Amino acid sequence: MAQSLTHGEMSLPADWRDLFALTKPRVMSLVVFTALCGLLAAPGSVHPVLAFSSILAIALGAGASGALNQWYEATIDAKMKRTANRPLPAGRLDRQTALQFGVGLAAFSVFLMLFAANWQAAVLLTVSILFYVFIYTMWLKPRTPQNIVIGGAAGAFPPLIGWVAATGSVAPLPIALFLLIFLWTPPHFWALALFVRSDYAAAGIPMMPVVAGERATRRQILLYAVLMAVAAIAPWPLGYTGALYGWTATILSALFVLLSAQVGLRSAGAYDRMQPEKRLFAFSIAYLFILFGAVVADHWLPL
Ligand code: HEM
Numbered sequence: 342m343a344q345s346l347t348h349g350e351m352s353l354p355a356d357w358r359d360l361f362a363l364t365k366p367r368v369m370s371l372v373v374f375t376a377l378c379g380l381l382a383a384p385g386s387v388h389p390v391l392a393f394s395s396i397l398a399i400a401l402g403a404g405a406s407g408a409l410n411q412w413y414e415a416t417i418d419a420k421m422k423r424t425a426n427r428p429l430p431a432g433r434l435d436r437q438t439a440l441q442f443g444v445g446l447a448a449f450s451v452f453l454m455l456f457a458a459n460w461q462a463a464v465l466l467t468v469s470i471l472f473y474v475f476i477y478t479m480w481l482k483p484r485t486p487q488n489i490v491i492g493g494a495a496g497a498f499p500p501l502i503g504w505v506a507a508t509g510s511v512a513p514l515p516i517a518l519f520l521l522i523f524l525w526t527p528p529h530f531w532a533l534a535l536f537v538r539s540d541y542a543a544a545g546i547p548m549m550p551v552v553a554g555e556r557a558t559r560r561q562i563l564l565y566a567v568l569m570a571v572a573a574i575a576p577w578p579l580g581y582t583g584a585l586y587g588w589t590a591t592i593l594s595a596l597f598v599l600l601s602a603q604v605g606l607r608s609a610g611a612y613d614r615m616q617p618e619k620r621l622f623a624f625s626i627a628y629l630f631i632l633f634g635a636v637v638a639d640h641w642l643p644l
C-alpha cells in the first residue's frame with residue numbers, strides 16, 4: 342500500500358509487509374487450518390468457491406483481530422523483547438492506520454462470510470473477533486491470570502465457524518473440537534509464559550507465572566493437559582469419529598501429557614534453558630496441526 346502516514350516528524354510509507362505483520366500470520370496459520378478442517382469434516386459437500394471464500398473470511402477476520410490487538414497493545418508490546426519489533430512499537434506504522442486497517446478488515450470479513458456462507462457463520466465470526474478484541478485483549482488480559490483460560494475461547498471458535506459455514510448448523514463433533522482447543526490453550530500458552538515470564542512482568546501483564554508463581558503454573562499445565570487429552574480422545578468412543586482419528590488422538594495426547602508432566606512435575610527454580618517448556622510449546626503447535634489433519638482424514642478415509 343503506497344499510502345503515506347505521519348510518524349513524528351517523518352512521513353513513512355505504510356509498507357504492506359507491516360500491515361501483513363499486524364495480522365499475526367504465523368499464529369493465524371493454525372487458526373485458519375483448524376477452521377479449514379472444521380469445514381472439510383462437515384457432512385455433505387460445499388461448492389469449492391464458497392468453501393474458499395468462507396476460509397478467506399475466517400483468515401481475514403482472524404487477521405483483523407490480530408491487528409486490533411496490536412493497535413490496543415502498542416505501548417505494552419514496546420516493553421517486551423518478544424514484541425518490541427512489531428510495526429507499531431518499532432514506529433514503522435502509526436496507530437490510526439492500524440485501527441482503520443483492523444476495523445475495515447473485520448467488517449469486510451463478516452460481510453464476505455455472510456455472502457459466501459450463511460448468517461450463522463457470520464454471527465460466529467463476529468463473536469470471535471469481538472471476544473478476542475474486547476473480552477480478551479481489553480478486559481481480561483490486563484486484569485486476571487485466568488485471562489487466557491476464558492479469553493482463549495476466541496481461538497477455539499474457528500473449527501466451529503468452518504463447520505457452520507458448511508452446514509448452517511452446529512453438531513457434537515465441532516463442539517468437541519471447540520472444547521479441545523479451549524483446553525489446549527492453557528498448556529500451549531503457559532509453557533511459553535514460563536520462559537518469557539520476565540517480559541510479562543516488565544509489561545505489567547498478570548500472566549499466571551507472574552501472579553500465581555511458577556509452581557502453580559506448572560501444576561495447572563499438567564491439569565489442563567489431562568483434561569485436554571480426555572476431550573481429544575472422547576469423540577472416538579462417543580462415535581463422532583472413527584479409529585484413524587481415535588488412535589492419532591490417543592497417541593499424540595499421551596505424548597502431550599508426558600511432555601506436560603515433565604514440565605508440571607518439575608520443581609520451580611532457575612533453569613537456564615527451559616528445555617522441557619520449550620519442547621512442550623513447540624509440540625503443542627504440531628499436536629493441533631496433526632490432530633485436525635486427522636479429523637479430516639478420518640472423515641474422508643473411514644477405516
Ligand atoms: C489466548 C490464547 C493464546 C495465547 C495467549 C497465545 C499466545 C501465543 C504467543 C505469545 C505465542 C508466541 C509467538 C508469537 O508472538 O507469535 C504463540 C505462538 C503461537 N500460537 Fe498461540 N496463543 C493462544 C492461542 C492460540 C491458538 C488458539 C492458536 C491456534 C489454534 C495458536 C497458535 C499459535 C501458533 C501456530 C504459534 C507459533 C507462531 C510462530 O511460529 O511464531 N495460539 N501463541
Ligand SMILES: CC(C)=CCC/C(C)=C/CC/C(C)=C/COP(=O)(O)OP(=O)(O)O
Pocket residue numbers: 365368372399402403406407410414424466469470473482495496498499
Ligand atoms: C476467527 C477469529 C477472530 C479468530 C481469533 C483467533 C484468536 C483469538 C487466536 C488467539 C491466539 C492469539 C493470537 C493469541 C495471542 O495472545 P496475545 O494477543 O496475548 O499475544 P501477544 O502477546 O503476542 O500479543
